Amino acid sequence: MMVVAACVGREQEIATILARSHAARRTEFMMIxxxxxxxxxxxxxxxxxxHNESADTARTLYAQASASDHQSAGGVLRQLTQxxxxxxxxxxxxxGDLDAPTLITIDDAEFVDEESMQTLLAVIREQRDRPTLVVMSMTPSTIGRPPGLLADxxxxxxxxxxxxxxxAAQRGIVxxxxxxxxxxxxxxGNPRHIVSLLDELPAGTWSRTGIALPAPSYLVDDVRTRLHKCSAPARALVESLMIVDEGEPLSTAVTLAGLDAPLAALDEAGDSGLITLGAALTPADAQPRPTDPLIRAAVLEIMGMEAVGAAHRRAAELVSDPARRMHHQVSATPTTDSELANDLDDLARRRSADGAWAEAAGLFRQAxxxxxxxxPRDTRVTLAVDALLAAGDCVGAAALVPLVESLRETPLRNxxxxxxxxxxxxxxxxxxxxDRAWDIVNFDREPDIAALIAQRYVLHNLVRCxxxxxxxxxxxAxxxxxxxSPAGVEAAVxxxxxxxxxGRPAEATAEYADLTDRIRFGAQAQRATMGRGWLxxxxxxxxxxxxxxxxxxSMATLGGSTRISLWALAWLARTQFLTGDWESALHNVEQGRALARSSGIELASPLLNWTATAIHSLRGDWPDAELSVADAATSVGDYEIMRIPELLARAQIAEAAADYEKVRRILEPLVTMAADVPGLAEPGWWPWVDVLANALVIGGELESADALLTPYETLxxxxxxxxxxxxxxxxxxxYLGAIGDIHQAKRAFSEALELLDGLPLRYDRARVNFAYGQTLRRAGKRRAADAVIGTARELFVSLGATTYVERCERELKAGGLNVSRGERGDVELTPQEEAVTALVARGLSNREVAAELFISPKTVQYHLTRIYAKLGVRSRSELAALRRPSTAE
Structure with missing residues (x-):
């Protein structure tokens, strides 16, 4: 057994290759x-x-080629044969002749000697029908395959x-x-670079933020060697490209390098691997830049502080953009400079007004x-953190919080x-x-800070609904x-x-129409567009x-806010769930979750998890549904906009599992909350009243269901x-079906379907049809019930809601019209008895069976008594044992 360093972050790749190896039916090749x-x-x-551990009969051959093996005939072959x-x-x-999967791995295959490669290919082709996977690793710059070799x-x-x-944790570094x-x-994400920096830099480095990281020492040595091989013009061009911003034209770097004829130097610099020319084929298309951040860091280290400072000062005289000019001035200035700081502050405020908060944060921090x-220094530090938060970078902002908390108390700080x-x-x-900020702000001297505090109250009340x-x-505000103003625009959106x-939806609609016409570009436009979509x-x-x-x-890539992008993803996923586009919904949920993790913003996570939970539970993916609920629970704060979707997600799982007593327990706190939370009580924003009322009806609490429904129906x-x-x-x-008023029940369901007609809410239409069919069946309207439940089934099938497809099919069987006598077995059970038998055999209690079939627990017990007598059993366990083969499906 080989002993190797820890393999971190590669589980998915290893699992993919192992699955490919075990599934192989003939010889296959793969290039890493x-x-x-x-x-x-x-x-x-x-x-x-x-692979060796996966099966006793598996065969694994391993070889690692090297530059010396390239000239050693048969060297790799000797490693494989040991x-x-x-x-x-x-x-x-x-x-050998084993039929078990064989894995052949060859590392650094670019160095395999020709004799070994040709022999290996010849033997494998002779035995091409044996299950063999050959995995070879190569670097991109040296890829070369034997003629005719097809490899994924x-x-x-x-x-x-x-x-x-x-x-980092393996080295005791947090x-x-x-x-x-x-x-x-x-x-x-290159492990060698990461490990080298973790080992080389002082431990205190890793608790700091906002610092420029160097390159590993071995890379600095390699870059120094490559630089020394360059001619003076090529080296000057490389160094200049490390100084200028990526968006600057090539002419800026050429002028900074002092070159009259740059093309030869450009070719040489590209050949050195220190810069990349991208896909450029002509000088006009050339947009050279450092190969990666580590190359840039290495070159700057080799240049030294004095040369780097001088280059930035020269660059500041060449660029026209004020932000870039100041960037170079700042990079060349090691000490305080009040004039430059004031210029940075002024530019930062202008960028904030445009919604470019990430850029503003950097400018404020430099100022x-x-x-x-x-x-003013404390104010600028605080404004830097505030701008980071506006950009949605809670992680970056949180890193500076200890510094902000150490500052004197001001309204802006609070x-x-x-x-x-x-x-x-x-x-x-x-x-x-x-409240503290509002209490201590001076409205006459600090009107802009007072407006900022008011705008934060707006956001606070938004997430309180x-x-x-x-x-x-x-x-x-x-x-x-x-x-x-930025505060005024955000308050308006x-x-x-x-x-x-x-209760003023018409006014809201008109206001958003005006806002989106008036604000068409930038991050503020993203806010208005998202708010309008939410409305x-x-x-x-x-x-x-x-x-x-x-x-x-989509506006996130055009300078939008991470926070607004999160809300847009969350509500877009919810929209896609309601309309039946569940794959797109889950894709957006995952995007949102990744953004929430990277940004540190927790507000929208429960909303994302609610949608994921709904889809997973309706598909019968119970482990994934439970994981989503658990994730929601860990991120829930004390804001209503977090607590409400977390409760709805938990209720969704319980309803999909037909545990209506649990639905009631989960959602009843919302009755009290709605009295103080207008956003929860207003129709259309949070679908909880119908879910709770339905659970109350099925649980026999008819008066409570009626009392809950009445005011919300009126509203x-x-x-x-x-x-x-x-x-x-x-x-x-x-409710009407439960009290025996089938005529009014049919009218209520019909009116519900008429209201949904023309709305693309496929999930809601399926739910209404399912409940309608169950109510008709309970009233003895079997033929009508079959038609309606059949419609529900087709809708659930189109959604992929297998949980409810199965329930529809059980309802259809229980109705009896679509079941032949041969399907009932040797003992004659009624369709309803067959349905009860199947559910009891699965381990459901009488109450759970009643909820599933929308009948009373007493009716379940009545059916069970008859079933025991007909089948000659005396207990639920005997019934389960008798029906075990049929319940396995």
């Missing part, structure tokens, strides 16, 4: 392509070990941040989340470094820390900090800051939701909602909200 240091050797040795015999017969004998490729990329954290992201990005006066608390879902902390308070604070939750979803304009939410998601009718009214009529139909 990856840069040096990416972990090809470690992966192959772990793969060989795992002998001095490099003959064709020796390899054939090693492979697996490109080995850098490891992800969690694996980087694991590598990385700050911001530093973890920086290290992963800086190294491209703070160059400021000697502690009062408002910024409240902002972070809001994004992390901490309502109580946010309220305390906002408070309508009137949201509108009140939005109006204050707009009055104080002006409608065109949220205000419409407050209007809708205050439209709540008001049943589903097609327009999807369009606007998709637009808001939905007043608002003219179609889908909310349809959902309530669905529950009302259940």
């Amino acid at each position: 392509i990856g840069e040096r240091g990416i972990g090809k050797s470690t992966l192959l040795t772990h793969l060989a070990n795992r 002998s001095s015999d490099a003959s064709r017969a020796a390899l054939a004998d090693v492979l 490729e697996l490109r080995l990329r850098g490891i992800a941040a969690p694996a980087v954290a694991e590598l 990385l700050h989340p911001a530093m973890l992201e920086s290290l992963t990005r800086h190294t491209g 703070a470094r160059l400021t000697s006066d502690p009062v 408002a910024t820390l409240a902002y972070l608390a809001i994004l992390r879902g901490r309502a109580a902390e946010a309220r305390v900090r906002l 408070q309508g009137d308070e949201l509108v009140e604070w939005a109006d204050r 707009i009055t104080m800051a002006g409608s065109q 949220i205000r419409g939701l407050g209007l809708a939750w205050s 439209q979803l709540g008001l049943d304009d589903v097609g327009a909602a999807r369009s606007n939410l998709e637009t808001a998601v 939905a009718e007043q608002r003219g909200h179609r889908s909310a009214s349809a959902r309530l009529k669905y529950a009302r139909g259940r």
Whole structure:
């Protein structure tokens, strides 16, 4: 057994190759392509070990070629045969006649000697029908295959941040989340680079943030060697390209390098591997840049501080963009400079006004470094954190929180820390900090700070689902800051939701129409578009909602906010769930989850998990559903916009499992919450009343169901909200059927379906049809019930909701019209008795069977008594044993 270094972050690749090996029915080839240091050797040795462990009869051959093997005839073949015999017969004998999967791994295959390769291919072709997988690793720059060799490729990329954290933990290093992201990005996830930096840099480095990481020493030595091989013009061009920003034209670097004829130098620099020319084929298309961040760091280290500073000063005189000019000036300035700091502060404020918060955050932080006066310095540090939060970078902002908390108390400091608390879902902390900020702000001297605090109250009340308070604070913020200010615009784009939750949906619609016409570009436009999509979803304009939410998601690449992108993804996924596009919904959920993890924003996670839970439970993917609920529970703060979807997700699993008593227990707290939370009580925003009322009816609590439904039915009718009214009529139909008023029940269900007609809400239509059919069957209308449940089944089939497809099929069997006598077995059981038998044999209690079949527990017991007598059994366990073969399906 080979002993190798830990293999971190490669489980998926190893599992993929092992599955390919075990599934092989004949000889197949695979190439593992990856840069040096990416972990090809470690992966192959772990793969060989795992293959050996996977089956006693599996055969694994391993070889690692080297540059010396290239000239040594048969060298790799001797490794494979584990002998001095490099003959064709020796390899054939090693492979033997086993039918078990054989894995042959060859590391650094570019160095395999020709004799070994030709012999290996000849033997394998002779035995091409045996199950063999040949896996060879190569670096991209040396890929060369023997003629006629067809091989699949697996490109080995850098490891992800969690694996980087694991590598650090193995060395006793805990990385700050911001530093973890920086290290992963800086190294491209290359394990060799990561391990080298972890070992070389002082331990204190990893608890800091916002610092530029160097290159590993071995890479610095390699780059120094390559630079020394370059001519003076090529070296000057390489060094200049490390100084100028990526967006600058080539002419800036050429001028900085002092070159008159740059093309020869450009070719030489490209050949050195220190820069990349991309896909350029002509000088006009050339956009050279450093090969990667590590190359840039290595070149700058080799140049030295003095040369780098001088280059930045010269570059500042060449560039025209003010932000880039100041970037070079800052890079060349090691001490404080009040004039430059003031210029940076002014530019940062202009960038903030445009919604370019990430750029503004960097400018504010640089301005703070160059400021000697502690009062403006503290303000600029705080504004840097605030801008990071506005950009949605909670991880980066949190890294600076200890510094901000150490500063003197100011209204801005409290408002910024409240902002972070809001994004992390901490309502109580946010309220305390906002109240304190509002109490100490001077409205005459700090009107902009007062407006900022008011805008934070707007956000606070948004995630509390408070309508009137949201509108009140939005109006204050707009009055104080002006409608065109960043605080005023953000307050305005949220205000419409407050209007809708205050019972003024028409005003909200008009306001968003005006906003999206007025604000067409940048991050503020993303806010307006997302808010409008959220409103439209709540008001049943589903097609327009999807369009606007998709637009808001796409605007993330044009300077949008991570926070707004998260909400757009969450509500877009919800829209896709309701309309039946479940694969797209899950894709957007995963995108949202990844964004939430990288940004540190927790507010939208329960909403994302609610959609995932619904889809998984309806598909019968119970482990995934439970994982989503568990994930939601870990991220739930004390804001209503987090607590509500977490409860709805848990109720969704219980309803899909027909555990209506559990549904009731989960959702009953919402009855009390709705009295104080307008966004929860307004029709169309959170579908909980119908779910709870349905559970109450099935549990026999008819008076409670009626009392719950009545006020919400009145409100939905007043608002003219179609889908909310349809959902309530669905529950009302259940109630009417339960009290025996089948005529009014049929009317309620029919009206629900009419309200849904024309709306693309496939899941809601399926639910209504299913409940309608169950109610008809209970009333003895078997033929009508079959038709309606058949419609429900087709809808559930189209959605992939296997949980309810199976329930529909049981309902159809219980109805008896679609079951032949031969299907009932030797003993004559009625269709209803057959359904009860199947569920009891699965281990369900009488109450659970009653909920599943929409009958009373007493009726279940009546059927069981008859079933026992007919089948000659005396207990549930005997019944289960008798029916075990049929229940296995």
